[in-house]
Amino acid sequence: MLKNIGYLGPVGSFSHEAAESLFRPDLYRHTPLTSIPDVISAVDKGSVDLGVVPVENAIEGSVTATLDWLVHQVNLPIVAEFLFPISQCIVAHPDQKNTPANKIKKIMSHPQAIAQCRVYLKEKYPQAEWVFTDSTSQAAKIVADSPNEPWIAIGARQAAVMNELDILESHAEDHSNNVTRFIVISKNEDTWSKDSKLFKTSLQVTLPKDYPGALYQVLASFSWRKINLTHIESRPTKTGIGNYFFLIDADLPVEHVLLKGCIEEIEAIGCKIRVLGSYPCFSFLEKAIH
Numbered sequence: 374m375l376k377n378i379g380y381l382g383p384v385g386s387f388s389h390e391a392a393e394s395l396f397r398p399d400l401y402r403h404t405p406l407t408s409i410p411d412v413i414s415a416v417d418k419g420s421v422d423l424g425v426v427p428v429e430n431a432i433e434g435s436v437t438a439t440l441d442w443l444v445h446q447v448n449l450p451i452v453a454e455f456l457f458p459i460s461q462c463i464v465a466h467p468d469q470k471n472t473p474a475n476k477i478k479k480i481m482s483h484p485q486a487i488a489q490c491r492v493y494l495k496e497k498y499p500q501a502e503w504v505f506t507d508s509t510s511q512a513a514k515i516v517a518d519s520p521n522e523p524w525i526a527i528g529a530r531q532a533a534v535m536n537e538l539d540i541l542e543s544h545a546e547d548h549s550n551n552v553t554r555f556i557v558i559s560k561n562e563d564t565w566s567k568d569s570k571l572f573k574t575s576l577q578v579t580l581p582k583d584y585p586g587a588l589y590q591v592l593a594s595f596s597w598r599k600i601n602l603t604h605i606e607s608r609p610t611k612t613g614i615g616n617y618f619f620l621i622d623a624d625l626p627v628e629h630v631l632l633k634g635c636i637e638e639i640e641a642i643g644c645k646i647r648v649l650g651s652y653p654c655f656s657f658l659e660k661a662i663h
């Protein structure tokens with residue numbers, strides 16, 4: 374039976390494009406789901422085999438909905454990473470394509486997409502209200518279903534094509550080289566092709582208590598072993614102001630002797646470490662895994 378890939382839908386989202394370019398549509402079934410938590414929970418419950426969700430964007434940074442759901446709501450490994458170039462299009466229903474910019478009332482999209490275009494939107498549509506949706510393609514669908522409303526959406530070219538919308542602008546983001554990092558999650562780590570040059574390990578590090586130099590000690594363990602870190606950020610533990618854990622990505626597989634030693638050393642100073650995944654990394658140019 375074909376493996377089932379859950380992605381943030383409806384059709385035409387960036388997640389859809391990423392999922393289809395990673396998992397060939399002739400070899401996999403692709404299932405659109407309503408929100409990022411829904412994708413992750415569907416993998417957790419087993420209603421899909423794998424899930425593709427955005428985790429970081431080059432312009433707007435982390436997708437905190439993804440990070441928090443992975444950390445707090447489930448215990449599922451990240452099994453791959455995929456870097457995918459994107460560009461934000463401003464799309465309108467054909468009946469609204471001649472509506473002057475100053476008459477546009479609503480701009481709809483996923484909050485990440487709106488944030489990537491903030492300066493552009495403020496300049497071109499200063500009067501318009503921003504309306505956040507679960508995905509860019511959901512916004513495109515609402516605009517497609519509302520031909521009489523002076524609304525526009527921000528999303529992928531694919532969303533315009535699939536919803537028969539006009540593209541008013543095809544690079545609305547405020548900075549060039551817009552790239553999104555997607556991750557694949559699955560209960561089953563070993564169904565995976567490990568055929569990649571680059572491996573990463575994502576760690577959740579909780580310090581024993583807040584004292585001067587605590588994080589410095591953790592970072593020193595990576596530093597003297599010359600382990601390269603590709604990402605570090607703090608997220609609230611949600612137990613009170615000032616309580617944080619750290620999410621650290623190191624570019625070695627977890628079984629590597631250096632990373633093993635590093636984790637042991639960090640645990641020895643009293644930190645709690647959870648491995649969120651150790652996984653191959655792919656980029657759009659290398660393309661599909663299978």
Ligand SMILES: O=C(O)C(=O)Cc1ccccc1
Nearest residue numbers: 386387388427483485508509
């Ligand atoms: O809404 C989408 O199309 C997504 O896949 C989420 C997203 C939103 C903005 C940038 C990258 C991914």
